[in-house]
Amino acid sequence: MGDARLPDTKPGKAIVRKPKQGRSKATVAAILEAGARILAERGWAGFNTNVIAERAGVSIGSLYEYFPNKQALIDEIASNHIAQGEALLLSAATGMIGSDDPGVLVDALVQGLVDLHRDDPRLHRALSSEVPLSPDIRARVETLRQGAIAFVGQALAPHVDTPGVAAQLLVDTADTVVHRWFVEDDGTLARPERMAEELRRMLLAYLAVRSRASRS
Amino acid sequence: MGDARLPDTKPGKAIVRKPKQGRSKATVAAILEAGARILAERGWAGFNTNVIAERAGVSIGSLYEYFPNKQALIDEIASNHIAQGEALLLSAATGMIGSDDPGVLVDALVQGLVDLHRDDPRLHRALSSEVPLSPDIRARVETLRQGAIAFVGQALAPHVDTPGVAAQLLVDTADTVVHRWFVEDDGTLARPERMAEELRRMLLAYLAVRSRASRS
Amino acid sequence: MGDARLPDTKPGKAIVRKPKQGRSKATVAAILEAGARILAERGWAGFNTNVIAERAGVSIGSLYEYFPNKQALIDEIASNHIAQGEALLLSAATGMIGSDDPGVLVDALVQGLVDLHRDDPRLHRALSSEVPLSPDIRARVETLRQGAIAFVGQALAPHVDTPGVAAQLLVDTADTVVHRWFVEDDGTLARPERMAEELRRMLLAYLAVRSRASRS
Amino acid sequence: MGDARLPDTKPGKAIVRKPKQGRSKATVAAILEAGARILAERGWAGFNTNVIAERAGVSIGSLYEYFPNKQALIDEIASNHIAQGEALLLSAATGMIGSDDPGVLVDALVQGLVDLHRDDPRLHRALSSEVPLSPDIRARVETLRQGAIAFVGQALAPHVDTPGVAAQLLVDTADTVVHRWFVEDDGTLARPERMAEELRRMLLAYLAVRSRASRS
DNA sequence: GATGAATGAGCTTTCATTCAT
DNA sequence: CATGAATGAAAGCTCATTCAT
Numbered sequence: 001m002g003d004a005r006l007p008d009t010k011p012g013k014a015i016v017r018k019p020k021q022g023r024s025k026a027t028v029a030a031i032l033e034a035g036a037r038i039l040a041e042r043g044w045a046g047f048n049t050n051v052i053a054e055r056a057g058v059s060i061g062s063l064y065e066y067f068p069n070k071q072a073l074i075d076e077i078a079s080n081h082i083a084q085g086e087a088l089l090l091s092a093a094t095g096m097i098g099s100d101d102p103g104v105l106v107d108a109l110v111q112g113l114v115d116l117h118r119d120d121p122r123l124h125r126a127l128s129s130e131v132p133l134s135p136d137i138r139a140r141v142e143t144l145r146q147g148a149i150a151f152v153g154q155a156l157a158p159h160v161d162t163p164g165v166a167a168q169l170l171v172d173t174a175d176t177v178v179h180r181w182f183v184e185d186d187g188t189l190a191r192p193e194r195m196a197e198e199l200r201r202m203l204l205a206y207l208a209v210r211s212r213a214s215r216s
Numbered sequence: 217m218g219d220a221r222l223p224d225t226k227p228g229k230a231i232v233r234k235p236k237q238g239r240s241k242a243t244v245a246a247i248l249e250a251g252a253r254i255l256a257e258r259g260w261a262g263f264n265t266n267v268i269a270e271r272a273g274v275s276i277g278s279l280y281e282y283f284p285n286k287q288a289l290i291d292e293i294a295s296n297h298i299a300q301g302e303a304l305l306l307s308a309a310t311g312m313i314g315s316d317d318p319g320v321l322v323d324a325l326v327q328g329l330v331d332l333h334r335d336d337p338r339l340h341r342a343l344s345s346e347v348p349l350s351p352d353i354r355a356r357v358e359t360l361r362q363g364a365i366a367f368v369g370q371a372l373a374p375h376v377d378t379p380g381v382a383a384q385l386l387v388d389t390a391d392t393v394v395h396r397w398f399v400e401d402d403g404t405l406a407r408p409e410r411m412a413e414e415l416r417r418m419l420l421a422y423l424a425v426r427s428r429a430s431r432s
Numbered sequence: 433m434g435d436a437r438l439p440d441t442k443p444g445k446a447i448v449r450k451p452k453q454g455r456s457k458a459t460v461a462a463i464l465e466a467g468a469r470i471l472a473e474r475g476w477a478g479f480n481t482n483v484i485a486e487r488a489g490v491s492i493g494s495l496y497e498y499f500p501n502k503q504a505l506i507d508e509i510a511s512n513h514i515a516q517g518e519a520l521l522l523s524a525a526t527g528m529i530g531s532d533d534p535g536v537l538v539d540a541l542v543q544g545l546v547d548l549h550r551d552d553p554r555l556h557r558a559l560s561s562e563v564p565l566s567p568d569i570r571a572r573v574e575t576l577r578q579g580a581i582a583f584v585g586q587a588l589a590p591h592v593d594t595p596g597v598a599a600q601l602l603v604d605t606a607d608t609v610v611h612r613w614f615v616e617d618d619g620t621l622a623r624p625e626r627m628a629e630e631l632r633r634m635l636l637a638y639l640a641v642r643s644r645a646s647r648s
Numbered sequence: 649m650g651d652a653r654l655p656d657t658k659p660g661k662a663i664v665r666k667p668k669q670g671r672s673k674a675t676v677a678a679i680l681e682a683g684a685r686i687l688a689e690r691g692w693a694g695f696n697t698n699v700i701a702e703r704a705g706v707s708i709g710s711l712y713e714y715f716p717n718k719q720a721l722i723d724e725i726a727s728n729h730i731a732q733g734e735a736l737l738l739s740a741a742t743g744m745i746g747s748d749d750p751g752v753l754v755d756a757l758v759q760g761l762v763d764l765h766r767d768d769p770r771l772h773r774a775l776s777s778e779v780p781l782s783p784d785i786r787a788r789v790e791t792l793r794q795g796a797i798a799f800v801g802q803a804l805a806p807h808v809d810t811p812g813v814a815a816q817l818l819v820d821t822a823d824t825v826v827h828r829w830f831v832e833d834d835g836t837l838a839r840p841e842r843m844a845e846e847l848r849r850m851l852l853a854y855l856a857v858r859s860r861a862s863r864s
Numbered sequence: 865g866a867t868g869a870a871t872g873a874g875c876t877t878t879c880a881t882t883c884a885t
Numbered sequence: 886c887a888t889g890a891a892t893g894a895a896a897g898c899t900c901a902t903t904c905a906t
Contacts, residue, residue: 023869023906045348049897059871064898129345132261142404169393169414176392177385188358198385202422209421240886265880275888276881286880456865477780481901491867492902502901561777564693574836601825601846608824609817620790630817634854641853671885671890697876707892712877 028066030056036077040122044130047074071134078127078137081120086144088116093151102211105155106170106203109148113174114196117182125183145171160210170203244282246272252293256338260346263290287350294343294353297336302360304332309367318427321371322386322419325364329390330412333398341399361387376426386419460498462488468509472554476562479506503566510559510569513552518576520548525583534643537587538602538635541580545606546628549614557615577603592642602635676714678704684725688770692778695722719782726775726785729768734792736764741799750859753803754818754851757796761822762844765830773831793819808858818851 034056039047049070053060067073092112096104117124127133133141153167160166177199181192189195250272255263265286269276283289308328312320333340343349349357369383376382393415397408405411466488471479481502485492499505524544528536549556559565565573585599592598609631613624621627682704687695697718701708715721740760744752765772775781781789801815808814825847829840837843 027869043348048895050895060898061871061900062869065869065871068898070897130348132259138402142402165410165414169411169418172396172411173389173393173415173418176396177389180388180392186354186358188362194381195385195388198381199389201425202385202389202418205421205425206418209417209424243887264878267879269889277883277888278886280881281886459866475780480899483900485868492869493867493904494865496902497865564691564778570834574834578836597842597846601843601850604828604843605821605825605847605850608828609821612820612824618786618790626813627817627820630813631821633857634817634821634850637853637857638850640857641849675890696874698874708877709879709892710890713890713892716877718876 024066027056027058027062030058031063031066031073032077032080034058035073036081036120036123039074039077039126039131040120043126044132047131049073074127074131075134075137077123078131078133079140081123081127082137082140082144084119085116088112088119089144089148093148096155100158102156102159102204102207105152106200106207109152109170109174110178110196110200110203113178114182117178121183128179128183145175156207160207166207166210169206174199174203240282243272243274243278247274247279247282247289248293248296251289252297252336252339255290255293255342255347256336259342260348263347265289290343290347291350291353294347294349295356297339297343298353298356298360300335301332304328304335305360305364309364312371316374318372318375318420318423321368322416322423325368325386325390326394326412326416326419329394330398333394337399344395344399361391372423376423382423382426385422390415390419456498459488459490459494462490463495463498463505464509464512467505468513468552468555471506471509471558471563472552475558476564479563481505506559506563507566507569510563510565511572513555513559514569514572514576516551517548520544520551521576521580525580528587532590534588534591534636534639537584538632538639541584541602541606542610542628542632542635545610546614549610553615560611560615577607588639592639598639598642601638606631606635672714675704675706675710678706679711679714679721680725680728682706683721684729684768684771687722687725687774687779688768691774692780695779697721722775722779723782723785725771726779726781727788729771729775730785730788730792732767733764736760736767737792737796741796744803748806750804750807750852750855753800754848754855757800757818757822758826758844758848758851761826762830765826769831776827776831793823804855808855814855814858817854822847822851 031052035047035052038052038055047070049063050060052073053063056063063073067076089112092108092115096108099105149164149167149171152171153163156163156166156170178196181189181195185192247268251263251268254268254271263286265279266276268289269279272279279289283292305328308324308331312324315321365380365383365387367383368387369379372379372382372386394412397405397411401408463484467479467484470484470487479502481495482492484505485495488495495505499508521544524540524547528540531537581596581599581603583599584603585595588595588598588602610628613621613627617624679700683695683700686700686703695718697711698708700721701711704711711721715724737760740756740763744756747753797812797815797819800819801811804811804814804818826844829837829843833840
């Protein structure tokens with residue numbers, strides 16, 4: 001088929017058989033794992049259902065028993081990957097509840113994003129740039145981002161005016177820069193941790209200026 | 217601009233014909249233009265050599281007369297796109313030579329990147345995320361980035377210690393965030409200009425802190 | 433009704449299990465019913481053994497326990513359908529034994545065929561045109577037709593010379609035309625009953641001419 | 649894919665390249681011929697694009713160069729076949745213009761239909777029963793039938809009341825019965841010509857009765 | 865007997881690339 | 886140089902059938 005965005009599942013085929021028994025669960029897991037590995041190693045261009053099935057040690061028929069089409073398979077892989085991100089950011093957020101210190105906020109934000117991008121960066125790269133994700137998945141990513149911004153905004157509200165703008169700048173900056181350094185980088189970057197430290201300084205400097213500005 | 221830098225993928229394959237005559241130049245230009253438009257409009261998935269030739273008003277045979285394969289074609293399109301970026305950043309850089317004001321530096325950097333990303337954002341998006349670029353092209357992009365960092369570092373050297381680190385943070389932050397807001401955004405972002413303004417504040421706040429730090 | 437007449441496509445394959453017990457009978461009946469319904473609703477293209485098993489509330493394994501392959505299943509469905517036709521025509525025939533009136537003959541013939549084609553016309557359509565029936569089934573249909581022709585020929589013998597020819601014309605005409613009007617028609621035909629009445633007139637007119645001809 | 653009715657051509661692909669040059673024309677002709685032959689010999693189940701291309705002595709790519717999908721290919725084969733039928737019936741019709749003799753009408757009708765069904769009966773069989781024709785093609789067949797009925801009705805108008813009913817009976821009877829004898833028959837029928845003769849007698853007898861009836 | 869997960873041959877379709885004209 | 890018809894490897898997906906449990 002090639003690269004094209006895959007069409008919606010045909011009516012009557014949408015219901016992926018739910019793995020009720022152990023064998024099925026293992027098969028689905030093997031397919032998802034193989035798919036994620038192939039995607040990480042060979043990119044979207046190498047994401048070939050026949051190859052995935054073979055890598056999973058499963059017949060192509062079994063793959064299509066559980067995933068109505070290629071798109072459903074990437075969507076599930078993406079969904080699992082996002083779920084990890086959601087969990088990570090959630091734990092980062094809960095870990096700083098109650099704190100009023102901007103330093104804690106920035107540390108948690110940067111550290112959460114670093115952790116997020118360090119887990120399987122090749123898969124992350126493929127999913128975030130090459131793969132044509134379904135609207136549902138895109139919406140979920142966007143929701144996660146907006147949630148993070150809203151959370152940071154709430155934490156910033158007492159210290160800063162237009163906390164929404166500040167929160168968006170903080171989150172988008174941290175996210176995109178960490179993504180560049182930990183995911184897109186091809187080995188050029190000497191010490192990513194050093195850069196992350198510098199990033200924290202910048203974000204704090206910004207917050208300091210904004211706080212001063214709101215008080216003067 | 218892109219003077220023939222087309223790698224022969226298959227060893228022994230004839231080097232692409234250099235368009236010396238007017239008609240040839242026009243043909244090559246038409247193909248590149250059509251390819252860029254298709255890439256911008258339909259993405260990498262729609263980047264089909266037969267379609268491009270048709271759109272260019274040229275036979276598929278002619279396309280392969282000038283480009284040994286598909287990769288060479290995207291590489292040339294990417295090369296031209298990068299050349300524009302190089303020119304833009306160069307002019308931004310020359311425009312601020314002699315100035316010692318960090319404000320001028322940050323303004324020029326952000327404005328240059330905004331201009332860069334505003335020119336044909338759909339093409340930029342495709343080239344920067346979907347398309348599998350050749351190592352040569354990737355290297356050229358990396359060189360451009362390093363050049364910008366070096367330039368900014370040089371400008372920062374009098375005011376800041378570890379100017380390399382500061383320059384990398386400035387350039388990477390401005391680049392990735394502007395990319396997110398002006399290229400990847402799907403209409404959610406209310407006022408990108410407002411955000412760009414906020415970005416400048418953050419970069420300046422960072423420089424202020426670093427300068428103070430280097431003096432204390 | 434269809435007593436196991438399932439050919440073993442692959443030589444050496446175990447003959448299908450005869451359902452002797454109640455549960456088995458019910459299972460077979462459910463499969464046949466589901467198959468007939470699917471065939472009527474979705475046509476031969478939708479006649480999918482997995483779907484049929486699901487619709488029958490039976491596992492695909494059970495389906496293959498009772499039917500060695502897909503062909504055996506359609507053959508059995510076809511067989512049952514033919515059996516109904518046989519019964520209908522038989523009763524139509526017995527109902528007119530003893531009568532010497534060509535009008536009674538024609539009425540019974542046409543009415544019998546109308547009844548035949550009105551019962552589950554979608555299934556009838558699929559079986560008579562889309563489905564690749566096995567030679568055995570085709571032979572059985574042919575036998576039924578020949579039987580009907582023979583019967584009508586016998587009734588015609590006293591009144592007509594070459595009664596075989598007349599009988600074949602009568603039966604084939606009535607059968608094919610009623611099939612067209614009651615089964616193949618896609619809603620265009622205004623009043624099928626009116627046309628059936630006209631059909632009777634034509635058949636009677638033919639018999640009248642033939643009778644006169646045989647006497648003159 | 650199997651047997652399912654094929655989905656409509658994707659937008660942007662619908663335009664089958666028109667064969668402008670001799671080579672193309674020959675290729676298209678070879679594909680159509682091979683397709684028709686395969687359809688006649690192996691039926692719809694054997695109508696496999698790879699096999700057709702091979703039989704046509706052409707690559708599978710060439711087949712899809714001229715026919716956007718399998719359905720388009722059968723549609724074109726069907727269209728050509730119908731065109732022959734249209735021409736045949738038209739010539740049959742023009743050949744009897746001006747005549748007021750029912751005998752001439754019936755002879756022309758029956759002979760025309762016999763000629764129609766004698767040309768490539770296996771192809772005719774496949775197209776008329778197995779193949780899932782596109783709505784356009786079905787409409788064209790229906791139009792042809794209605795045209796024939798209208799024509800016969802017009803010829804009958806002076807002699808018969810409700811000429812529409814009579815015409816439909818005549819045309820449908822002749823069509824379906826001739827189809828049965830010349831196309832569906834599997835060698836059982838001894839002398840189809842003899843039966844066609846008998847069919848004429850029946851149709852004439854019907855017309856005679858209807859004429860008498862309208863006059864009495 | 866019953867189950868349903870698993871199989872894999874086979875089919876449709878795409879598109880980068882070639883080469884005879 | 887230009888053309889565009891032709892190529893065919895490769896990929897997505899289906900479904901009749903099997904067999905371990």
